[in-house]
Amino acid sequence: MFTPHTKQDEQEMLAAVGVSSVKELLNKIPADLLYPNYHLPAALTEQQLTAHLHALAAENKPLKNFIGAGMYRHFIPAAVPALSGRGEFLTAYTPYQAEASQGTLQTIYEFQSCICALFDMDVATASHYDGATALAEAVLAAHRVTGREEVIVSSLLHPHYKEVLATYTRHSAVRLTEAKPTSEGTLDVQALKNQVSDKTACVVISTPNFLGYVEQAGEISKIAHEKGALLVAQVNPLSLGLLQTPGSYDADFAVAEGQPLGNPVSFGGPGLGIMTAKKAYMRQLPGRMVGIAKDKNGKRAFVLTLQAREQHIRREKAASNICSNEAICALNAVIYLTLLGPQGLKEVAELNVERAHQLAEKINKVKGFKVLSVAPFFNEFVVTCPVPASEVIEKLAAKGIGAGYDLGQTCEQMKNALLVCATELSTPEDISAYISALEEI
């Protein structure tokens, strides 16, 4: 049983409380609301539950996966879940009692530090729900910082991120407009130059963007800053093992979905919202942060800090209502980054680039299929197919292959366009299987 009370315990406890039954303790609940009928399935034992969940899991079909589009399957070293799964981490609460939570607090400090180093940014928070909500909160912060209302958003942002941004800003003064793409799969920088004005709060870019291509972030950053607008960059954190950092192109806020760092895709959640900023905006950031302090004996200690920004102190005046975040996912990420170090991270990033480019080269040789490859890409790219992408996906699924993401879902003109991803997990054998399947279409 889930409750440990013996009959005798129960009797002694009721006597101590001074009632004869628990029902007496419920006297404030109107009697006709109490004990309604429930139609629930029979209780399963742990053994039955285990069999049941294994049966449900078997209803998912394993795929050779070439789907990315915001969630990426990567190799997760065994030490990552072995350490983060320790009950001492997993069953702790938010570290409000700092003295009894130094372990969790230090891991968050190390997470913030690793993320700052990876992004070349000044500050990082303890985490947000996911990349999309982190982006939305960064945009709201940029709006508060600049006092401006217009936000120019890359049309090549993930479609879910666009929807979340619309939800989060709908009841604020923020007005969203889109920056146009070129046919090369990146933003039209010249058009953007004419679009940014002294009314622009921020320009939001995604790099690599939703189509997989690296944007001219430095150019775009200059265009935004010339008009006093901020740059908000959404990036793939694993790509930063190799690619230019948000700090290097002077981003004001940089956000990411941190899932690629040691977390499974898990049907899209939990994710790991990474939020970073320049130091000047530290006090505008929503969410928890851990800092170094001293205890009363002068010993180094870790503590939740800058809490005056948060909802439990500022109530309705807080920047955000966020409290629980994605601490275990952040722990996975910091363990992953600690295991890999700078060299391992560079290697895995290079392996992603190599596998994706090998796949692209081979796809280009299949009759009727063409890879869009003008701008540089990391581990994802667009393929134009001779038939609708949805058809390719269906045919490859029948062969146990996840072909990619159907870009026709986002706009009708792209119905033959397939977004394809390869990571270090895409073995040469998987790539061969993919090519053979395409050849049969």
Add this chain to the structure above:
Amino acid sequence: MENLLSIEKSQSGRRGVRFEKTAKHDYLPSDVLRTSAPKLPEMSEFDTVRHFTRLSQQNYSLDGQFYPLGSCTMKYNPKAYDVLSVLEPFANAHPFAPESAVQGTLRVMYELQELLKEITGLSAFTLQPAAGAHGELTGILTVRAYHDAHKNSSRTEVIVPDTAHGTNPATANMAGYTVVNIKSAADGCVDKQALQAALSDKTAAVMLTVPNTVGLFEKDIREIADMVHKAGALLYMDGANFNALIGLAKPADFGVDVMHLNLHKTFAAPHGGGGPGSGPVGAAKHVAPFLPKPIVEKKDGKYTLLGEMPQSLGKMKAFYGNIAVVLRGYCYLRQFDAATLKNIAEKAILNANYVRAKLKGKFDAFFDVNCMHECVLSIDPAKMNGVHTADVAKRLLDYGFYAPTIYFPLIVPEAMMIEPTETESKETLDAFVGALEKIYDEIFANPQLVHDAPHTQPVSRIDEVSAARQPNLRW
């Protein structure tokens, strides 16, 4: 001894993982590459394992210690769910995989939606919100979408009683509403006159935490619902405290229009040191069309996310929710039938009342009445030798207990909020009460001992003010 940071243990050239070698190539132009290596630690796998194992040991956790945190429902997290929620076919399911390849995951989501509907009486559930506060925001934006669809844009206010959860006002503000705070009556429940005075044709919703944060059931809940509905507003229930009601009563019967639940509280998902959580939101029939999209439907024996929701508020996060946590909630509800759920709520309530009764005379409840799943005590430092709640909390750490929630709710001076949950045994509660009784004696015999606590932790009391003044947030 101070704990070293990983970066302080770093040795150039060490590493924990290596990957296959790549050939030299120039796939990427040099102007898009990073120019210097990130300052990450360089450690072996063994160093890393020691480092994080050692850190884990510097934590109180539910697996190790009684964790009587009010409002947080720190109940036992069954080990089976740790294993079952990450079975490879679940962990590797891609959110954009063809639906035919992820029927197992979709079925779990669908069935959890159905189970949550049954235990709350509501008509629809979304599993998308990532946490409780995210659920609140989802719920209030659902309310807003409902009013907007009814061309009711003049409703600009949300009423929040002072016994609501702390996130409620910030939530209403994020949704673009003006917050109207109302004071509670002397009995700790909603003051109906104050509520009536605050309600108007400007009211969009009333956010009620049930049971409220002083651990009391809102005895006039149905009358309150009628008043709210008469004013044309919706009743939002913060269900973070649903552990007190599961198997006992259905919020839909109270007249609740929208509510959120916390799978990481009531449904035994672990807190993870601050997440990930999951905050499903349920809605009554007239509000259901406005929930975030998509919701899993069952059509012709198949589960799908492709149903149309033309009136939906949109999306609250990318993809469909914290599915690994959803899996744990599903496991929980499959392990217990209605009779067991009732027993769970009853034992949670019994445990809280037992602690309250045993401490009476030394640490008294602020409202001296039977409570639900948690009791809120209050200390008067003038009568306690100058000792404050924070001192008692820190001293409890020395006795091997995590501290209760302190200084919340704000309406209780020097509050100490204790929620034992149903999974704690009488022996544990007796030991906890015994520790508080000893601390009570210490307060009079040796108050300095209590003032200076904790004495047994890796660090002693921390200067939080200086940490905020000159923040050091990274190496």
